[in-house]
Amino acid sequence: MADTYTLYSMQNSGNCYKPRLLMRQLGIPFRNVETDTRKGATHTAEFIALNPNARVPLLIFPDGRKLSESNAMLLYLAEGTKYLPTDRYERALVNQWLFFEQYDHEPQVAVARSWLHVFPDRKARVTPEQIAGWQDKGNKALAVMEKRLAANEWLVGSAYSVADIALYAYTHVAGEGGFDLARYPGISAWIKRVAAQPGYVGLFWQPS
Numbered sequence: 001m002a003d004t005y006t007l008y009s010m011q012n013s014g015n016c017y018k019p020r021l022l023m024r025q026l027g028i029p030f031r032n033v034e035t036d037t038r039k040g041a042t043h044t045a046e047f048i049a050l051n052p053n054a055r056v057p058l059l060i061f062p063d064g065r066k067l068s069e070s071n072a073m074l075l076y077l078a079e080g081t082k083y084l085p086t087d088r089y090e091r092a093l094v095n096q097w098l099f100f101e102q103y104d105h106e107p108q109v110a111v112a113r114s115w116l117h118v119f120p121d122r123k124a125r126v127t128p129e130q131i132a133g134w135q136d137k138g139n140k141a142l143a144v145m146e147k148r149l150a151a152n153e154w155l156v157g158s159a160y161s162v163a164d165i166a167l168y169a170y171t172h173v174a175g176e177g178g179f180d181l182a183r184y185p186g187i188s189a190w191i192k193r194v195a196a197q198p199g200y201v202g203l204f205w206q207p208s
């Protein structure tokens, strides 16, 4: 039995940043195992034995239990803390934003960033139509966020929650996917508010 959590994660990944940021804000110690998907590190037999879905992040509990899916980690780790509302409806709204993030936002905003920025060697294989498709749908997702954040400080209720962490992860680096955040003043102000939260650390932070 280990004495801390182990997180398999990749520094440049927003999905991996979500649990890193939350664990840092909750003061939960963990060991970070850098797992570079650009080098195929999630496709080794050893890694697939841990996560058959061959993706990071992957969280290993001190007692050996495993959890994949970044937003599942946020919900698990935030249970009983100020980062997850206790009110039933507000919790449902947190889930609403987490599902939105995985279905409408991440597949456009993160994928555009991945092809244009994280894997620059792949850039030559991307067609202008693909880029336009990601940007059109990604801007629609950003517009949904803007509608909420133009009039509210946080995505759910009146407090910073795991909904903000989940959406912040790829929104704050959306410029690297060719998105113009200047078009979204509500989102731009929210990005500054998230970065001012206690215990905040940036995308590339990992425990020493």
Ligand SMILES: N[C@@H](CCC(=O)N[C@@H](CS)C(=O)NCC(=O)O)C(=O)O
Residues within 6 Å of the ligand: 010, 013, 014, 015, 016, 037, 042, 054, 055, 056, 057, 068, 069, 070, 071, 102
């Ligand atoms: N829905 C998953 C997505 C995880 C994901 O796509 N991870 C990427 C890095 S951001 C990955 O491991 N890719 C491995 C590969 O494509 O080979 C989550 O939120 O955790």
